[in-house]
Amino acid sequence: MDNSNTTHLKREVLVRLIKAYINQEMKELYKLPFEMRPKNAEVPYRCCIYKERAILRQRAIAGLGLSVETDDEMTSLTQYGQQAIDREKPDEEILTVVETACKGCVPSRVYVTELCQGCVARPCVSTCKFGAIQIKDGKSVIDGEKCKNCGMCMNVCPYSAIVRLKVPCEDACPVGAITKNENGHAEIDFDKCISCGACVGACPFAAVHEKSQVIDVLKQMKAGKKVVAMLAPSVVGQLPVSINKIAQGLIKAGFDEVFEVAYGADVTARTEAVDFKERMEEGHEFMTTSCCAAYNELVDKHIPEMKPFRSETRTPMHYTAQIVKERYPDSVAVFIGPCVAKRKEAQKDEYTDYVMNFEEMGALFVALNIEVAHLEDYQFADVASKEGKNFAVTGGVAESVKVALKDFPELFPTCVNGLNPKSVRDLKNWAKKGQCPEGNLIEIMACEGGCVAGSACLNNKRITTKKVQEYANAAQCINDLPDIELKASK
Amino acid sequence: MEESGKISLELCFGTTCFVMGASKLQDIESFIPPQYKNKVDVKAHTCLDLCKNSTYMKAPFVKIDGEIISEATVEKVIQAIERKING
Numbered sequence: 001m002d003n004s005n006t007t008h009l010k011r012e013v014l015v016r017l018i019k020a021y022i023n024q025e026m027k028e029l030y031k032l033p034f035e036m037r038p039k040n041a042e043v044p045y046r047c048c049i050y051k052e053r054a055i056l057r058q059r060a061i062a063g064l065g066l067s068v069e070t071d072d073e074m075t076s077l078t079q080y081g082q083q084a085i086d087r088e089k090p091d092e093e094i095l096t097v098v099e100t101a102c103k104g105c106v107p108s109r110v111y112v113t114e115l116c117q118g119c120v121a122r123p124c125v126s127t128c129k130f131g132a133i134q135i136k137d138g139k140s141v142i143d144g145e146k147c148k149n150c151g152m153c154m155n156v157c158p159y160s161a162i163v164r165l166k167v168p169c170e171d172a173c174p175v176g177a178i179t180k181n182e183n184g185h186a187e188i189d190f191d192k193c194i195s196c197g198a199c200v201g202a203c204p205f206a207a208v209h210e211k212s213q214v215i216d217v218l219k220q221m222k223a224g225k226k227v228v229a230m231l232a233p234s235v236v237g238q239l240p241v242s243i244n245k246i247a248q249g250l251i252k253a254g255f256d257e258v259f260e261v262a263y264g265a266d267v268t269a270r271t272e273a274v275d276f277k278e279r280m281e282e283g284h285e286f287m288t289t290s291c292c293a294a295y296n297e298l299v300d301k302h303i304p305e306m307k308p309f310r311s312e313t314r315t316p317m318h319y320t321a322q323i324v325k326e327r328y329p330d331s332v333a334v335f336i337g338p339c340v341a342k343r344k345e346a347q348k349d350e351y352t353d354y355v356m357n358f359e360e361m362g363a364l365f366v367a368l369n370i371e372v373a374h375l376e377d378y379q380f381a382d383v384a385s386k387e388g389k390n391f392a393v394t395g396g397v398a399e400s401v402k403v404a405l406k407d408f409p410e411l412f413p414t415c416v417n418g419l420n421p422k423s424v425r426d427l428k429n430w431a432k433k434g435q436c437p438e439g440n441l442i443e444i445m446a447c448e449g450g451c452v453a454g455s456a457c458l459n460n461k462r463i464t465t466k467k468v469q470e471y472a473n474a475a476q477c478i479n480d481l482p483d484i485e486l487k488a489s490k
Numbered sequence: 491m492e493e494s495g496k497i498s499l500e501l502c503f504g505t506t507c508f509v510m511g512a513s514k515l516q517d518i519e520s521f522i523p524p525q526y527k528n529k530v531d532v533k534a535h536t537c538l539d540l541c542k543n544s545t546y547m548k549a550p551f552v553k554i555d556g557e558i559i560s561e562a563t564v565e566k567v568i569q570a571i572e573r574k575i576n577g
Contacts (some may be wrong), residue, residue: 004511005563008561011509012510033499141510204541239505239508239509240503249505365511366541371504372505373505458508459508459513459516468568
């Protein structure tokens with residue numbers, strides 16, 4: 001969801017945390033909510049200044065990479081700051097619900113609004129199979145005990161007077177992993193959660209946070225490690241400058257080298273092309289791509305029947321990190337992207353150490369006062385292809401496999417553009433039947449539009465899609481570039 | 491006011507402003523009511539240098555006839571344009 005107010009709050013908290021760490025003022029962190037909402041300050045969003053401060057305090061806990069769920073409300077931000085500095089590795093669960101920010105939306109239900117005209121036809125009453133609608137004082141009223149939320153009455157009301165009240169996070173989740181607990185607040189079931197980030201983007205109160213690893217990354221820099229940034233292809237257009245200037249900004253912020261993940265995407269494209277050809281020659285019905293981390297979690301947790309159809313190919317992030325570690329064995333590899341699920345993937349990946357999102361990258365630039373437009377262009381050591389650079393946009397991955405296959409007329413690509421209850425149902429059906437009527441190479445993107453629609457983007461996907469495509473179109477074809485030699489995977 | 495008699499609207503797309511929300515102002519021209527469109531002169535800047543003092547948290551910044559609007563949003567900017575035109 002596009003909401004200036006909530007993104008502004010989240011980013012301001014991040015900027016302040018980064019500044020505190022860099023200026024060695026972590027001991028003063030307890031003041032953060034008071035500095036953002038000083039005595040007698042305006043209260044822009046909530047009931048009172050105390051509530052706003054309580055929310056800001058919990059946003060800072062998430063910004064420090066810690067769980068809000070286990071907050072006892074007595075531990076100060078300064079103490080939490082110390083915990084963040086002391087930890088060896090980031091938390092396993094990557095999302096946290098800021099309970100004080102969660103509105104506790106009314107449960108999702110069908111509701112007759114005051115627009116009901118009390119008509120004589122009463123199609124709502126006659127349509128309801130459960131006898132849940134009665135006329136009281138000349139207007140329709142739904143009996144919550146009997147209503148099954150089917151929505152039939154909504155569809156027949158001639159005045160559109162009946163609506164479905166939604167809980168945005170629940171409504172956005174493709175796998176039913178976020179629901180309201182007994183206190184009415186959102187709670188994530190991590191056994192079900194596929195880390196797609198849909199709830200992060202959907203909540204109008206910005207109550208779902210990623211647990212930031214930005215302190216962990218800064219700590220590695222401070223310790224004098226060689227820290228390498230790996231920029232996801234979707235970074236193009238996130239700021240109104242070239243990717244080379246963004247990369248130079250990262251160097252200024254303390255990274256030692258910057259790699260384009262599009263370079264690793266070339267390995268993914270070529271490997272996936274070989275995998276696909278072999279499968280088709282063996283008589284398989286179809287193959288799905290395997291570069292979307294949220295899709296991979298969906299298969300592992302909810303559609304195990306899909307495993308035989310999913311390509312064995314590793315992701316662009318994995319290959320890029322492998323290249324980084326082969327070149328600089330003692331370095332720290334940090335993926336920078338728009339995606340929640342990459343944090344989960346990185347925990348399992350042999351080569352990737354940390355993940356930062358674009359919002360954190362932006363906050364880092366703000367905190368350090370880095371004006372990327374004024375920097376020179378960073379020169380990447382490796383040349384990525386047009387196809388690799390296009391991975392960030394829906395259709396780009398399937399297209400890359402098609403191009404890498406060169407001449408293979410039996411290829412019929414199709415895209416699942418966004419995970420939602422319907423596309424998840426489709427995938428389950430195809431896996432169960434072992435057949436897909438839509439095509440034989442299925443590209444899956446958890447976010448509608450591709451990675452450029454990830455939940456931590458800085459710019460809108462209409463603009464970034466265009467920028468990514470322009471950047472890709474200026475690059476060489478994957479088949480005109482040399483193969484990338486990798487040592488055997490661990 | 492510009493020499494042309496138009497209201498000058500200056501947007502800052504420097505890194506700080508962009509990260510803090512100026513990305514939402516990129517389409518501002520399409521939100522200006524049609525009757526005011528030819529009365530506003532829109533200019534985009536790489537950086538207006540307003541973030542360089544300690545008030546950076548108030549980004550994004552916009553200038554209307556030289557007057558600074560901090561924490562600018564589409565709504566705030568459009569309201570300011572209407573105020574300028576209607577006095």
